[in-house]
Amino acid sequence: MNSIILSAATRIVTPLMVAFSIFILLRGHNEPGGGFIGGLVAATAFALYAKAMGVPATLRALSLSPPTIAVVGLAMSTLAGLWGLVQSGVLLKGLWPLLTTADDGSKAGLPIGSVLVFDVGVYLVVVGSVLSILFALEADVAEENEGED
Amino acid sequence: MSALSSAVGPGSLVLRYLPAALSALVAAGFATLVPTIADYNVMRVSWPWIPGLGVELSFLIDGLSLTFALLITGIGAIVFAYSASYFKGHPKLVRLLVLLVLFEISMLGLVLADNLILMFVFWELTTITSFLLVGFDHEQESARNKALQALLVTGAGGLALLAGILLLGIVGGTYEASTLPLVADTIKEHSLYLPILTLFLLGAFTKSAQFPFHFWLPNAMAAPTPVSAYLHSATMVKAGVYLLARMTPTLGGTEPWLWSLTIVGGVTAVIGSIWALRQTDLKLALAHTTVMALGTITMFLGGAAPIALTAAATFLVVHAFYKAALFLTVGMLDKKAGSREIDALGGLALPMWRTWIIASLAALSMAGFPPFLGFVGKELKYEGALAVASEPLLVVTFAVLANAMMVAIAAAVAIKPFYGRRRSLAEQPADPPFAMWIGPAFLAIGGLIFGLAPDLVGSALINPTATVMSGDLVAKQFKLWHGVNVPLMLSILTFIIGIVLYFNLARIRAALTRLDQRGIWTAEHGYDRALTGLKAIATGQTRVIQPGRLTHYLFWTTATLAALLWSALIAGGFAVLPQAGRMPTLIEWTMLALAGFGAIATAATTSSLLAILALGLLGGTVAAIFVLYGAIDVAMTQLLVETLFVVIVAVALLKLPRLAPTTGARIRWRHLGLAGALGTGTTLTLFAVLSVDLDRRVSDFFEVTSVPEAFGRNIVNVILVDFRALDTLGEIAVVVIAALGVLALLRSRMLTAAEDRR
């Protein structure tokens, strides 16, 4: 697809969408959003990019192959779970190292911890898996068409 | 090197006799416990295994288990040494010894386990090792079939036993055999008592070859002779009897127990001894007398009187001594005179004099002549039979008949091959090597010594055993000579009948053979019929529901699902309409109508493009419904997935053909009917779900703890990444696997393209 308008628009829209997806991912714990939705938004962004610029350009832009992204995400989520296992003896236990508990039981600090790492892993799994499937299918169909031409 | 390997390698002297030596060592270890047990002490050790289910690694040594443990390890040592010589140079010797040792360990575990679940595990292990040993000559089809028969019969009984154990554990509150007698009264009055008893009896009767399951034991004689002597005479077949003995204080003494054990045991004893008379193969004749012996022990376990239980325990030991010796003797004849057919052997007393002496001593014990242990056993049997509370006459008749036939069989085994004209299939019959005859000689002489001083074994093992079974202290004085009394009269009667039978053996055999050839119905025919029927059913149902056509599989899967839903609906009664809730607004009506239209259009169209559009319509309206009812995250996910799905379908379906129907209208109507049944069933099930109150405990917990414990205000997201993070981890793993599966399917150039950029 060689539409100048599409490719020009995509150059602007894709980074915006990716940024938006990260925003959705990060706010997910308190507002609608989270790793699944953020990941799907990012995947849609890259799918659009691939439509406009072609799969090879998208792969260059990603700088990691989609299956690698998916596996890295799975590893991150697993490690977040193991973190809880090592530190507290319970697999996938939520840990917030930046939170401190005052004497009266109130808590202060940033609620960032293993749960966020886990959600980032989910985000990466969704991006990587969706793009793996899409790009593999596109490459296959393209190969088929070349064979017929 | 070669010297070393012949000394320790496979088949070497050291290795061949290692199992026998170890087994003898263990037997000696158990023997050191005899004084403790003779004082009616009980030893118990226990480690936790599955505490949540009440399953413990607990072992118990009392009179009953020690008697069995001594028989298992003692006869084990003899049989292992015998086998090492019997199978010298055999290519599968190591396999045989390993299996025998595995069996010995399983059998020891069975009798020593206190926890019934643990006992069941060992019970099944003996079934499996028995299967492998009966099928030892697996090149022969008949051996395989017979092994399978033994496995199926005893395995089915094992399943029944497991069910019985579980029920007993539920009713009694414990799986420990040693504590169950404390709640025996509760169990016997419980409504589940009869099912429990039936299941236990099924397990015990199949394992111990009681009528009508007795047929597998003679067939198990396909095993090599030492194996038969060990498993199918001295130990494994006694597991069922052991179970009955172990459960006597818990389940025994009731009317159903008494009648089923007495009748089944009596019938088994008589049938076993009648068919023993028909055999010309000495090994098969002995196998049938084993059936008879097991029947006798069962019959006496049915009699509640302590003297009957003492008789059972005594006969157990007596039988192990003479029967193992005789089996091994037959193996010696087979090996050195070339045959086990009674008519092919004769006049072997001189060339095989050791074999002859052993056979004579063991047979005298079997026939119950004084001063052998067999005589003590037989006198006790008659004493016990007279004391049986319910039907002494019946039991006495069974016992005298069975014993008389045993006299005849014993005479046949010990006289026919050794006297008269020299007949042998071997050129020069001679005694077997030392390792083969020493064990049987030990057993045969033991039968004589313990006969002369019966109190040696009596007060050391029999009394503690009978005490365990009856629950009351049994301290009987064992004497060889009781003076002239009713049992002695019965003994004399037995000898007379037995001798008459022996001299008419040929005639009886001919009559029984005629009867056999006329094809009378036996339980084995029932087994064959059942097996054939099972195979026919399996073949038939495979042909109907697994013909290799995808549409058939889908049809049957959908039909099963629909049938399950509808049977649940019918069984549960159709629910009334749930509370109507709020009336849908105009927007909602529109959404519902659009969604329904989308679904129907997807099904109705023949154009891929239209189908994709209709699918998108459904997905979008479902997302709208999610939004209306507060599921914002779900709606966002649904919309994004819908978009991406349309993208990939569009990529893949560019080339796919139109969806023109290829099946006929009638088949499509049938599909529609089935699909409609499933859909209606789903709707009605949902009605039923909605008409009951919702248990919101879990949701309430999440709502209350989400902020204080997980620091998140979006409860859905907190559930996903914190409370139920393990589920999410599993789910993202599935997504990754799906992606990798796609890559594997397409073997695409994408990965290489990704590398090209470098």
Added chain:
Amino acid sequence: MEIALSILVGIVVTCGAYLMLSGNMVRFLFGLALLSNAANLVIFAAGRLTYGAPPLIAPGEAGPLETVANALPQALILTAIVIGFGLLAFTLVLVHRANRSLGTVEGDAMRLAEPDEGAR
């Protein structure tokens, strides 16, 4: 609304099952997509419908102030949608691949693993 939604679920299940039975793998795929949607709606309805109150907690509060929608089924459906996508995508590629290798999308014609016994 619950009753109407239950009836909609029945219709979607009927259409989905009808498509899956046809033996055409593309129709099967569409049927699977319909069934996924129906299953999600079943879970949603079984968790009860609460109008317009997302399970969110206002800043500074320890819990929801009023009755909010049941969060548990929503979490279940959310992952089910993503998994369903993985399943559908995999099935789609399988159909695509089978079509290329075997030249058909008719399930009964794909008999490489279990050839027709009569034709042997």
